[in-house]
Amino acid sequence: MRSTPAILVLAAGASTRMRGADKLCEEIDGLPLLLRAVQAACAISSETIVALPPASPRRALLTDCPARVVEVPERAMSASIRAGVATCERASLMIHLADMPEIGAAELGTLARAWCRTTGPTLRAASEDGIPGQPVVFDRTLFPALAMLTGDDGARSVLRKHPPTLVPLPGRRALVDLDTPEEWAAWRAARMR
Numbered sequence: 001m002r003s004t005p006a007i008l009v010l011a012a013g014a015s016t017r018m019r020g021a022d023k024l025c026e027e028i029d030g031l032p033l034l035l036r037a038v039q040a041a042c043a044i045s046s047e048t049i050v051a052l053p054p055a056s057p058r059r060a061l062l063t064d065c066p067a068r069v070v071e072v073p074e075r076a077m078s079a080s081i082r083a084g085v086a087t088c089e090r091a092s093l094m095i096h097l098a099d100m101p102e103i104g105a106a107e108l109g110t111l112a113r114a115w116c117r118t119t120g121p122t123l124r125a126a127s128e129d130g131i132p133g134q135p136v137v138f139d140r141t142l143f144p145a146l147a148m149l150t151g152d153d154g155a156r157s158v159l160r161k162h163p164p165t166l167v168p169l170p171g172r173r174a175l176v177d178l179d180t181p182e183e184w185a186a187w188r189a190a191r192m193r
Helices: 034-043 057-064 077-087 106-117 142-145 156-161 181-192
Strands: 007-010 048-052 068-071 092-097 122-126 132-139 165-168
Touching: 007 034, 007 077, 034 048, 034 057, 034 106, 048 057, 048 077, 048 165, 068 077, 068 156, 077 092, 077 142, 092 106, 092 142, 106 132, 106 165, 132 142, 142 156
Parallel strands: 007 048, 007 092, 048 068, 122 165
Antiparallel strands: 092 132, 122 132
């Protein structure tokens, strides 16, 4: 059986579509989204890495977390992935987007346990009906390919070459990311129903 992957929380984006607000500071159940994501990751893996912009005020949200912060000057997602891969000590790495409010410790744990039971080089969360989503786990054998990524497409090119084992999560949890004030408002309204 494989060991639990390290978890890289991607939180270096500019949050531009929030029109001045920072989506990672939006509160869910009394916690800022970023802190919630990092606490969930720390509950599953003792090696949690957080990619943040240099001198980011977001860092103040994480003062009591055992996560390791890596500063990423570039805003492209590939730069954060490269930084996380460079610092990862484990045999595998789960890449988790910080702006996914329905991914918590339970979902990360489901993926980590599935990874330990499988043998393929990649594993990916999916919606209940099988639509590929996030997070994604990569074996260390793919770290050189991840270290070569450029631009803002994430690791799509690596996943095309190494199709992942899909792990369904309840509902659409693996697909929900919130980028605009309108999306946040709609998501909160749906939660109240």
